[in-house]
Amino acid sequence: MQPVVTRRLIIRRMTETDLLDFLTYQTHPKVLRYMPVEPLTEERAMRFLARQAVVEIGDEGGYIVFAIHHIGDAKMIGEVGINLLPWAQSKGEIGWSLHPIYQGHGYATEAAQVLLTYGFAHRKLHRITSICDTRNTASFRLMERLGMRREGHLRQSQFIKGSWQDEYIYALLDDEWLAQQSVTVDG
16 A cells, blocks of 8 residues: 555555654553553564565455554654455454544544555455454444444453453445445535
């Protein structure tokens, strides 16, 4: 995917120069609260950025993360990613992380809409899903703003910070996304 410029953001490939901004949110306790991961070390972060700068998605699918670059502040404020399943399955899963001071301003929605367009219009996916901890109200409300519908409540499906947590799974089909686009254009 080539860089996409929205009103306030640039959704682009990550680069090794994003290291400090990347570590700032990837080690923030509020960002990691609902994730089954530990804060990144600088070494692991550098390896991740180096890989994401060159990874290509082929017919076998794969996971790719894009930087959410804030135009006004001229820096990376978060990420949005897509996991493409093998081509024959025509499915993908999206997710996002955003530095807490940039949350609540619609940036994640703006960035996620770029990925939905990439998945449905360019990759010709049939279905895109997203999943979150049920305690993460901001994340599942974002999924709903994107037009995704809750398809399931997974009980004790993720071990996070020492205890089992529930998750919600949301989905959107290509024809639903197309219908949203025509409403946006017509309305």
